[in-house]
Amino acid sequence: MSFFRQRKVLVPGILIFVSFLFLTLKSTSESPANVFISLLAPFQSMLTSGWNGLAKFKEKFSAGSDKESLQKKINRLKAEVTGLEEAKLENQRLRRLLSFKKRKSFNKLLAGSVGAEVIGRELTDWYRIVTIDKGRNEGIQKGMPVITAEGIVGYVSKAGRDASQVQLILDGSAAVGGLVQKSRENGVVRGTGTALCEMVYLSPESNIRKGDLIVSSGLGGRYPAGLRIGRVVSVKGEGYLQKAEVLPSVDFSRLEEVLVLKKEGQRDGIKD
Amino acid sequence: MVIFLWILLIIASLVLQTTLLSPERLGGTRIDLVLLLTIFAGLYGGVIKGGMTGFLGGLLGDSLSGGVLGIGTLSKTLVGSFSGFVGSKLYQKNILVQLTVSFLGILIHELIYLWLMFFYRVSLPLLSVVVRVTVLTVVVNTLLAPPFFWGIRRILKIGDIRHKVIKVQRKRRKRHYPNIRITR
Numbered sequence: 001m002s003f004f005r006q007r008k009v010l011v012p013g014i015l016i017f018v019s020f021l022f023l024t025l026k027s028t029s030e031s032p033a034n035v036f037i038s039l040l041a042p043f044q045s046m047l048t049s050g051w052n053g054l055a056k057f058k059e060k061f062s063a064g065s066d067k068e069s070l071q072k073k074i075n076r077l078k079a080e081v082t083g084l085e086e087a088k089l090e091n092q093r094l095r096r097l098l099s100f101k102k103r104k105s106f107n108k109l110l111a112g113s114v115g116a117e118v119i120g121r122e123l124t125d126w127y128r129i130v131t132i133d134k135g136r137n138e139g140i141q142k143g144m145p146v147i148t149a150e151g152i153v154g155y156v157s158k159a160g161r162d163a164s165q166v167q168l169i170l171d172g173s174a175a176v177g178g179l180v181q182k183s184r185e186n187g188v189v190r191g192t193g194t195a196l197c198e199m200v201y202l203s204p205e206s207n208i209r210k211g212d213l214i215v216s217s218g219l220g221g222r223y224p225a226g227l228r229i230g231r232v233v234s235v236k237g238e239g240y241l242q243k244a245e246v247l248p249s250v251d252f253s254r255l256e257e258v259l260v261l262k263k264e265g266q267r268d269g270i271k272d
Numbered sequence: 273m274v275i276f277l278w279i280l281l282i283i284a285s286l287v288l289q290t291t292l293l294s295p296e297r298l299g300g301t302r303i304d305l306v307l308l309l310t311i312f313a314g315l316y317g318g319v320i321k322g323g324m325t326g327f328l329g330g331l332l333g334d335s336l337s338g339g340v341l342g343i344g345t346l347s348k349t350l351v352g353s354f355s356g357f358v359g360s361k362l363y364q365k366n367i368l369v370q371l372t373v374s375f376l377g378i379l380i381h382e383l384i385y386l387w388l389m390f391f392y393r394v395s396l397p398l399l400s401v402v403v404r405v406t407v408l409t410v411v412v413n414t415l416l417a418p419p420f421f422w423g424i425r426r427i428l429k430i431g432d433i434r435h436k437v438i439k440v441q442r443k444r445r446k447r448h449y450p451n452i453r454i455t456r
Binding site for chain 1: 283286287288289290291292294295302318319320322323324326327330331332333334335336337338339340341342343344345346349350352353356385388389392394395396397398401405409
C-alpha cells in the first residue's frame, strides 16, 4: 500500500522533473519532432482532403443557382483580362525601351518550386504555423520561403520526411525585410500573433500612408525581393516610433495550396 | 490494450485539433482536446494516469506546435496530476465537479503556459488579445468538458475488454440466480 502511495507522488514528480529538464535544456528536438510531423501527416492529409472535398461538393451544389450571376462576373473578368494583357504588353515594350537589365525571371524562380497542400493548422493560439504535405523527400529544406500567388506565406521551420511545418509571417517571431512599393522606403515587417503584421524601423521622414503596398526587399536573404507582403491599413506614432499595421495579401484562413521556393532560385529575386 | 487506446486517443485528439478543429475553422476558438483528455485521465484514473497522459500529450503537442519543447509538457503534466489529486477526493460523475475541476485545470494550464512563454521570451500579442483569447479558451473548453468526458467514457467502455467480460458474467449470474441483486 505504501508503495502505491509513494508511486502516486513519485511518478508525477519524475514526469514534472523531466519536463523541467526539457525546458532547461531549451531543446528544440528537431529530429523527434520531424518524425512526429511525418507520422501524423497521412491522417491530417486524409481528414483535410475529406473535409475540403465535402466543402467543394457543397459549393458545386449551390453553384447551380448562382449560374447567372457568375456568368456576368465571368464576362466582366474577361474584359478585365483583356485590359491587363494590353497593359502587360505595354509594360514589356517600355522595359525594352528603358533597356532594363534582365535579372533571373519570375518563371525561373517558380521552376525551382514545389507545390504543396496545407494539411494541418497550429495547435495553440500563440504560434502561427501550418503543416504542408511535402518534406525532405521532395527536396524541401528548413529555411525555404513559402509563397502563394497572392504573396509571402512564411518559411519552412521544420522539414520532416514527408511533411513540413511552415512558420507564417503572422507569427510573433517572424520578420521579413519590407519595402514600400511606391516610395521605396525600407523597413521590417514582423508578425504580431494576430491577423495583422506591423512594419517597423521606418525612417523618421517616412511618408508611408494607408493603402500603400508593401513588398519584400530581399534583405536578410530569406525571401526573394519583390514578393507581395500586404497593404498598410493604419499608421501609428511619429518619428522613429512610427509603425504601420499591414494586412497580409494572403488570406491565411483560406490557405490551401502553397509553393515552396527552392534556394537556388531565390537569390536574384523576381524583379526582372 | 487500454494503454494503446489512450495513446490512440491522444494522437486522434492532436490530429483533430490541427485539422477540423483548428481555430481558423472555429472562428478563432481553440478547443484543446488533449488538455480535456488529460483532465479526464486525472479525474477518472488518478494522479499517475493524469500525469502520464499530460506528459505524453504535452510532449507530442510541443513537437507539433513549433515552440519551446517542454512548455506544454510541464503545464499538462501539472494539470493532469492536479486533476488526479482532486478527482480522487470527489465524486467524478457529478457534473458540477466535472465543470469545476475542468475550469480550474484549464485556467491553471493557460496561466502556466503563458507564464512559461513569457519567461522564455516567446513573443506574444498585446495583453488585451492574450486576455481575450485565454478567457474564451477557458470558457469554451470548460463547457465542452462534460459532454467530452461522457464521450471518452463510452469509447473506453467499448475498448475495455474487461468491462465486456464483467457484463457477460453479470448477465449469466442474473440468468442463473434471478433473485440475487448485484450491486457495485
